[in-house]
Amino acid sequence: MAPLFYVVPMDPVPILGAGLAGSEAALQLARAGVPVVLHEMRPLVPTPAHQTDHAAELVCSNSLGSKLPDRAAGVLQAELVALDCQLLPIAKQNAVPAGAALAVDRDRFGAAVTARLQADPLIQLVRGEVKTIPTGPCIVATGPLTSEALATDIQQLAAAENLSFFDAIAPVVVAESLDCSIIFSAARWGKGEADYLNIPLNKEEYAQFVKSLLAAKTHRLKDFEAADPRAPQFFERCLPIEVLAARGHDALRFGPMRPVGLDDPRTGRWPWAVIQMRRENAAGTLYNLVGFQTNLRYGEQEKLLRSLPGMKNAEFVRLGSMHRNTFLNSPKLLTANLEFRRRQALFFAGQITGMEGYLGNIGSGLVAARNLVRRLLQLSPEPLPRTTLLGALTHHVAESPAKNFQPMKAEFGILPPLVPPVKKGQRRAAYAARSAAHIAEFRHNQDSDLASPSPS
Ligand SMILES: Cc1cc2nc3c(=O)[nH]c(=O)nc-3n(C[C@H](O)[C@H](O)[C@H](O)COP(=O)(O)OP(=O)(O)OC[C@H]3O[C@@H](n4cnc5c(N)ncnc54)[C@H](O)[C@@H]3O)c2cc1C
Known part of the structure; x- marks a missing residue:
């Protein structure tokens, strides 16, 4: 596919972790004409949950949630489509029958994503553990099972108390x-x-x-x-x-x-x-x-x-739940664009930001990559509208009370109330319609910015 925008020739941008978020981010950057080095430690260094050396391996369930247009997962899928998500079409191509759910054959999906990454001339997939965060523009997407050495480096950047290794979630x-x-x-x-x-x-x-x-x-x-x-x-x-x-x-x-x-x-x-x-x-x-x-x-x-x-x-x-989960105290550290507050052009994506769920994690890679492209073009990053599920998630991780921050997945409950209020039975459809209108407007404005970038 031809790149959408040609960013000035530059050193490849490192992305750490070829999971759901990192793979989506790599494909998004390549689409924008940005060369990428995508670092993945498997199979040289395993995690306790992954079984293969595939990129974007689904570690547990093979379901990406409901396809129904008035369910939270269905709305999130529509938002991802509107933003040209790269992994979602691959998931659809590798779907297995699962009623109203989008479920995939996880091996075929992982293999297809890996092949797509390897076929892209702007993406270099490098196997090996990264132990420190590189300098310069970068996306960290090493997930809930980030390796010890890198977690130690992230702790130094973020302060030890701002990185957790387990979630202990209350309802x-x-x-x-x-x-x-x-x-x-x-x-x-x-x-x-x-x-x-x-x-x-x-x-x-x-x-x-x-x-x-x-x-x-x-x-x-x-x-x-x-x-x-x-x-x-x-x-x-x-x-x-x-x-x-x-x-x-x-x-x-x-x-x-x-x-x-x-x-x-x-x-x-x-x-x-x-x-x-x-x-x-x-x-x-x-x-x-x-x-x-x-x-x-x-x-x-x-x-x-x-x-x-x-x-x-x-x-x-x-x-409520309790899981092994490496995640940042994002309200203290990240903006709603998933950029590290204290270091411009350093982005985090995926579960490490405190987002949950396969689709949300894919979406976070997309958000981080789009905003990194804006930084490279000397445009300010643009937060998604909070009336969209992906926008509500990114605002949630950036703006929730920092004390006892715990991960969150995309649910209608995280959206701002509808104005004027809508009866309960019609609320889901109204959320979906509002999201569709606002994501289309956002997309239109972003495309205009990128067509004629004027520095921020
Ligand atoms: C055991 C488990 C089960 C889960 N089950 C589900 C589920 O059923 N449904 C659901 O929606 N969500 C589930 N999740 C939560 C989450 O949605 C997934 O973990 C999702 O894969 C997270 O995406 P990610 O891109 O952030 O991380 P990952 O997909 O885990 O990708 C991170 C990648 O970074 C690599 N990596 C780590 N450290 C380094 C390093 N130092 N250098 C280079 N590479 C590195 C890892 O090998 C991995 O490939 C589960 C999580 C866990 C831990």
């Missing part, structure tokens, strides 16, 4: 799905703003909750995760709720469900136990259940949480 719920005639806002002891939402439980409700929690089935950590001394189950402050509950009937009530200092406006007294919820995003449309990291199976988790007072109709944008 995140859509604020407007909560019953606020029961759930109340209050700050403990009335100190500061009443920023927390509180789910009150009486003695019987608490007893039932603990009983159901202990009876619920959990996911098992993979062997390599369970053996890792950095895993959250080894840290007292980060224990899953089911582990805590197994220590004694009142353990949760004296831990994350502590009710002291929280007056329930319905009774004027402290409840027997409380689950606190804290803002997950700057807009205040999402809340996370504080200290409620868990490995419960998803179906059981939803059922249990919806049995809580005021949570009957709760919509979750994500459920």
